[in-house]
Every structure is written in structure tokens, then in C-alpha cells.
Amino acid sequence: MLEHIKAVLFDLDGTLVDSMWVWNDIDVEYLGRFGLSLPETLQKEIEGMSFTETAVYIKQKFSIPDPIEKMKEDWNAMAFDKYVNEVPLKKGVPEFLALCRKKGIRLGIATSNSRQLVDAIIASHGLTEYFDGIVTGCEVNRGKPWPDVYLETARRCGVSPEHCLVFEDIVPGMQAGRNAGMKVCAVADAYSVYQEKEKRELADYYIEDFTEITK
Structure with a gap:
């Protein structure tokens, strides 16, 4: 992957x-x-x-x-x-971030949420230092499924789209990654379980949680 x-x-x-x-x-x-x-x-x-x-x-x-x-x-x-x-990390996230860092892979967040909340939660879990680029949908012209937020995150990470892998839990987000010309891995989530079939069809990869990769 x-x-x-x-x-x-x-x-x-x-x-x-x-x-x-x-x-x-x-x-x-x-x-x-x-x-x-x-x-x-x-x-x-x-x-x-x-x-x-x-x-x-x-x-x-x-x-x-x-x-x-x-x-x-x-x-x-x-x-x-x-x-x-109260909000926990998804299972296996810290280990996967550490693995990416060990491999020299740059890390970014492309979110529809507010900057205030993304900064707060990654700080609360001690993850701020991991990320090279963080972009919210309010910082670009169009939200997902448009590619804008992923293209800008890749730019801030200094990496071209074809060398980026996107992790997403909902179909519009996966479409945004696809529209940006990136590989996409779907992540299972209880709130998007009704989209599972479509997610699997759209994705290059599908995981239940990040331990599947770190193992």
C-alpha cells in the first residue's frame, strides 16, 4: 500500500x-x-x-x-x-503515524471541520508534530467531493498528487481524493456503514482499522 x-x-x-x-x-x-x-x-x-x-x-x-x-x-x-x-483516535492511528514517519512519508490532514477543532484534538492526543500540512475546507474554494482541499494539503506537504495516499471514511471524501488524482483507502466507520459497498468499489484499499496496516 x-x-x-x-x-x-x-x-x-x-x-x-x-x-x-x-x-x-x-x-x-x-x-x-x-x-x-x-x-x-x-x-x-x-x-x-x-x-x-x-x-x-x-x-x-x-x-x-x-x-x-x-x-x-x-x-x-x-x-x-x-x-x-471525549473523542478517541481510531484504532491503530498512533502506530500507523509512527510507521509513516519511520519510512520518511509526509503526513497531512484535509478536513471539512473547523481549524479550531482539528488543532484542539490533535494537540490533545499529542500528535501535532506529526503533520506537515493541515487544510480545512474553509481555506479552499470548494469542499469535498471537489479535490481542492486534498490538492492544497499535498502542496503544503511538498508532494505531487500521484505520490499521495488518501484515507477517508465517506464517499464524497473518497471522490475528492480520486478527483485529486490520488490513491484512496476507505476506512470503516459506524456512521458510514450504509455506504460500505460504494466505498469498497471506489477504493484502492479498504481497512477496518489501521492495525491491519501496521501488522
Whole structure:
């Protein structure tokens, strides 16, 4: 899998960290503030969108009166403590990062989440020093499935796309990696289990967790 690979690029939520449950709770609580219930289809509708794109979509869909920046501030505040204290790494992540470093492979994160939360969670797990490039969807023109965030992460890592391997847990993210001209490994996650067949078809590789590689 790592042959000819010079950079490994990760999605964050559902890939490096087991955090998708956080956002279901936040969506319920946040919409409840406005007397709204969470539609079952919302997570599917916003998959791959950047933090800002998600705020714009939800503001329009539910006629939220708050400005976009206020919405994002509220979400960051609601998620911060959980990300720092409750969200675990996916199984085998520390060992896999160490293996990549040993092989001289550069590491990056390309996430739809906010910079505040990605910085907080990698710091809480002592992983900040591992990453050569971290890019959020809000720093590029278009979120996933467009390739922008992966291309920019590869650029910051100083590696051309054809030498990059992407790890992703959802179909739009995998499509973003594909659209960037990169190899893609699908990562199993409980919140995207309904996409397993499509993920396997899209992926060059599929893993249940990172111990499959480090073993």
C-alpha cells in the first residue's frame, strides 16, 4: 500500500478520530434551540461540505436567524470540550503515524471541520508534530467531493498528487481524493456503514482499522 507513496493525507472525522457521534448530538441540540427537530437525511445532505458551506446550507434550509459566523462559533463551542476530552483516535492511528514517519512519508490532514477543532484534538492526543500540512475546507474554494482541499494539503506537504495516499471514511471524501488524482483507502466507520459497498468499489484499499496496516 505504501510503495511509491511520499505523503499520506487523512480526513479527520470518522477517519483519524471516532467523532461522528458528536455531530449528531450537536445537530439535535442546536436545531432544538430553534424549536426544530433533526431530519434523518441531514447528515447525508451535508457530507463533504466545509464548515462554512454547512452553516450556509443549514441557515438556508431551516431559516436560522443567526449570522453564519455566529453559527460556526456556537458549533465550535458546543464541540470543543467533547473533542478535547471525549473523542478517541481510531484504532491503530498512533502506530500507523509512527510507521509513516519511520519510512520518511509526509503526513497531512484535509478536513471539512473547523481549524479550531482539528488543532484542539490533535494537540490533545499529542500528535501535532506529526503533520506537515493541515487544510480545512474553509481555506479552499470548494469542499469535498471537489479535490481542492486534498490538492492544497499535498502542496503544503511538498508532494505531487500521484505520490499521495488518501484515507477517508465517506464517499464524497473518497471522490475528492480520486478527483485529486490520488490513491484512496476507505476506512470503516459506524456512521458510514450504509455506504460500505460504494466505498469498497471506489477504493484502492479498504481497512477496518489501521492495525491491519501496521501488522
